[in-house]
Amino acid sequence: MGIEERKERERERRRQQIMVAAKRVFSEKGFSKTTMEDIARESELSTGTLYLYFKNKEELFASLSFRILQYLLIRLEHVTKEKDKSPEEKIAALKDALYDVYEFDPLIIINMFHLQSSETLLNLSPQILSNMKKMSRKAMREMAKIFREGIEEDLFIERHPQALADVVWAMFSGLVLWEESKRIINPDKKFLKPTLDIAFDILTRGIRKT
Amino acid sequence: MGIEERKERERERRRQQIMVAAKRVFSEKGFSKTTMEDIARESELSTGTLYLYFKNKEELFASLSFRILQYLLIRLEHVTKEKDKSPEEKIAALKDALYDVYEFDPLIIINMFHLQSSETLLNLSPQILSNMKKMSRKAMREMAKIFREGIEEDLFIERHPQALADVVWAMFSGLVLWEESKRIINPDKKFLKPTLDIAFDILTRGIRKT
């Protein structure tokens, strides 16, 4: 019996092994400059093996983004489920969640925007693409919940909760891109945290019903 | 000397001709999928000629971003110079300026964020790169002026003006990326404007001293 299971576990482990290596290389060189050869070398496997676990370069890349989205969703669900937090406290928790997502994988998130927005990745298998969209929509909806709650409790100004979620997400991703770009000059300094704090400070003040 | 000048003017005109073509193609296909051949065809020149005006593909691309930054800077200077506007009115004007920048070139701006943030383009000649940085910093400083003024007039809460500028810029770029990514699904709808309005609405309320 357990033999099937073990196989499955080992397969999953290999996938992870590859993804870890891929993450390192993509983060360092970006999508197009990264070669499958690079990833093979980093993961100490052969190029052929990579294709046993991922259909192609695009799909390998996408699976990394997918993992982040998964993590994001989990964190967000955690926030919205908290019974004994006020909406404003939940916004604070949202900030922490987003920051953790960033810390979970500071560089890949950048490439994720590259994936998400434009360029290439219509070579993703529709399967994967649809999964990513679903996951992403789910995360946005989860975020919107917080705002809806605040509005319903008459604590936040009346704006479309979905739009507010969009603003938060855009702000977050914009900050990641922008602050990270500063790190190219000054790699040691952590730029994101303080700016994210200010941004959320203003956001909280801005949506608060006076 | 008139002859020298004319030569120079014609050279500049050619550069523009190429840039216009390049903008179209990059916008449609993104950086890596665009070939020099594509640009040559669109500009009705030969590939060889392209290299007489731009050192390489990267630099041609960067020059487009540069032009947008130029335009942004001009618009921002225009806003800060307005004597008879209150800081809050200037924020509104800032919003309009940003939106115009987006309209000036909706797609290239997206690619610019890619350039700016992640992927590759550290193969830009240091010259160009430093120019871009200078211009970008200048724009940020210009934006910060508005906030500084508001703070000094005791209308805005006390936050580091530069950080506020960063937040605005990040929010803007994040929204462009995010809303544009939605357009992949629903190409006709203009997503940016209403969301940008909400974002600035909240920003304005958020920094306003009560």
Place this chain on the structure above:
Amino acid sequence: MGIEERKERERERRRQQIMVAAKRVFSEKGFSKTTMEDIARESELSTGTLYLYFKNKEELFASLSFRILQYLLIRLEHVTKEKDKSPEEKIAALKDALYDVYEFDPLIIINMFHLQSSETLLNLSPQILSNMKKMSRKAMREMAKIFREGIEEDLFIERHPQALADVVWAMFSGLVLWEESKRIINPDKKFLKPTLDIAFDILTRGIRKT
């Protein structure tokens, strides 16, 4: 010793199982487009197992051709052995035999001609290659017998029997290739039979001593 035999029989059965699967796949996709993986899947075995029974892809393929040659030879021997048929009747029987060979495996025979004639397959182990040659020569000799008989009985014109056999074989293989190529356009129609009839009609008239 019974045990040895049984082993041997089982080994042979496995070989057959693989060959049946291989035949299906090769027929559908042709030699180079067929992967060992394809054959493994079709035969419900693993790729590794394939190599326990056949040295390599080429040899597996060749063994299929070999089987057809075997079948051909048997049919031809059957024809030549018939005591109570006139040479001309034997020619008719030859036609039927050839057509049966075709029906036995319509598509593999096509690939066999590829193998036989051109492309690649000089990487066959000399052993196999020589076997195939031997078998093929035997078949040709068997065919020639019919013509020799007809000539000796003064019914056919005097031509080298071996050359006549060559002509028949070439005509047959040429027709298979040619008519099959037409089937690409019109897959349903059976082209070979009527054309083969005409060809043999002319052949019979052509060699008949008037």
Place this chain on the structure above:
Amino acid sequence: MGIEERKERERERRRQQIMVAAKRVFSEKGFSKTTMEDIARESELSTGTLYLYFKNKEELFASLSFRILQYLLIRLEHVTKEKDKSPEEKIAALKDALYDVYEFDPLIIINMFHLQSSETLLNLSPQILSNMKKMSRKAMREMAKIFREGIEEDLFIERHPQALADVVWAMFSGLVLWEESKRIINPDKKFLKPTLDIAFDILTRGIRKT
């Protein structure tokens, strides 16, 4: 003025240069074992250049076959146009024409059957493919003319002229394949000529109305 023309001529010359090299290599190694690298080396060009003149390997290969078909058609038209030859003389001329086609390119014709019949070549651009079919049909019709004439003059037995053309073509191609395969063992000897003579001898006798 002439400048455009010269360019065109040079382009054509390059194409020929590549085709000559390709012919040599394909003939020696067959289609799948031939690499573009091989052809590049043989033609003393770079691989990239090959793709400036031919869309891909398949199309380069097909163009060789196309050239043979062209040559065949020309020769056949020449035969059918001859006013002062009897149908039977035209059959003799047909034989010579076919033999010349073979001599024009003894080895490529073999690969042509490979192309024509099965396997790969559905990656040919529909354009090229349709051209080849058109040309091939034309040649067959031209051949059929001879038989039709003979039948109308009551010299040949009544069989469908098109079917007779098919038989001749199949016989020819079958012989080329078969006799060429013998050359693998005995490369010096010219096998085709005498067998082709016998084949046509029998054919002529076979269709002649007694």
Place this chain on the structure above:
DNA sequence: CATGAATGAGGCTTCATTCAT
């Protein structure tokens, strides 16, 4: 200045074959 044919390095991917289990 302008051209555009030629280059050739390098990328992605496939697949026959091996070998540890």
Place this chain on the structure above:
DNA sequence: AATGAATGAAGCCTCATTCAT
């Protein structure tokens, strides 16, 4: 004997860049 994951060589093709005209 059977497996099938892993290998890695090798192929096709693209495209930024150069250079002779």
